[in-house]
Amino acid sequence: MMSLQGPLGAVEQSGPSGTACLPAKAVWIDLEDPSAEEAQAVETATGIRVPSYKALSEVENSSRLRRLKNGLSLSSPMITFDKVDSLLKPLGFVLTKDHLVTIRFHDLRAFAEVKKRIAEQDGACANSTEIFLLLIEELVDSLADALEEMGADLDTLSTRIFDFDVKSGGKASSDHRPRRRDVALRRILRSIGRRGKALGKIRSSLLGLERILPFVGGECEVVLGAEQGPRFETIRRDIASLDEFEIRLSENVQFLLDATLGLINIEQNNTFRVLTVVSVVGVPPTLIASMYGMNFKHMPELEWLYGYPYGLTLIAISALVPILFFWRRGWF
Secondary structure: OEEEEEOOEEEOOOOOOOOOOOOOOOOEEEEEOOOHHHHHHHHHHHOOOOOOHHHHOOOOHHHHEEEOOOEEEEEEEEEEEOOOOEEEEEEEEEEEOOOEEEEEOOOOHHHHHHHHHHHOOOOOOOOHHHHHHHHHHHHHHHHHHHHHHHHHHHHHHHHHHHOOOOOHHHOOOHHHOHHHHHHHHHHHHHHHHHHHHHHHHHHHHHHHHHHHHHHHHHHHHHHHOOOOHHHHHHHHHHHHHHHHHHHHHHHHHHHHHHHHHHHHHHHHHHHHHHHHHHHHHHHHHHHHHHHHOOOOOOOHHHHOOOHHHHHHHHHHHHHHHHHHHHHHOOOO
8 A cells, every 4th residue: 555745744646556656746655565566656756666575674784774876775673563462574764865665564653643743734844854754753652652551561460470379358269279370370471471572572673773863864964965963863862761661671571570480380389299298198097007908817906896996096196197297387
């Protein structure tokens, strides 16, 4: 899908979709998952070659940041969030003095915000460089919002983890049954894993933008004739602060992961402790029962009137003594 933006807002395409009839006042050409016909139309109308998904996915720095004959070719991985998971797909920019071409393969809130700002005349957007800076600012702002939301989610997870054994009103809850406790811990682990994965993708997005800014800032005056140094520096400082915040959140994720694994180890130790108590309690009665079940011919207890109650009492006492011992030591 292709949309066109000029200094005053959206521009209608002058011909059918996929043709080379692009209005002269179109400064920003936004391509979302473009077809081959749309890419060819942009190339024919502007002389700008639209890079493919594969080309934008290259990880080498020389492939992501290239100087063209009439401008700059830039790419970076960019995260987007859906209802279930986070996605990381390439985002491309081709920046020239007259045009900005963006190539993306998923919906990004920042693009809708910039289009809204252009339509409302909010911010300088008279040329391609200014629109490019607006996009970078909105992308950084979106990543900042994602990190803030991630921080709130981690605070909630921290409360769930460290209040895991707290019982409401001092009464045992059905949620503290072993099976439900296992399910709860598994859910916490999955939540931590999802947020750790999302943080890694946010980190990749920040790193991509962090590499783009100095490259464009250094080339703008030579290639594009623009003087936007202060804005580039402001965005660079914003990204640096987000890097520090992301590192702290990553450390928090690791801390919560260690805490959850510690809880799982405690649960396993509790299970082994119960098995140990049961086995120890069962050994003396088993020994007594097996001794009196050997059926030797001469066993004095066989002729006793109270031999059977005596054997049962001995078995009960031998089981009760270990139970009292472990209870006094606080094992259960």
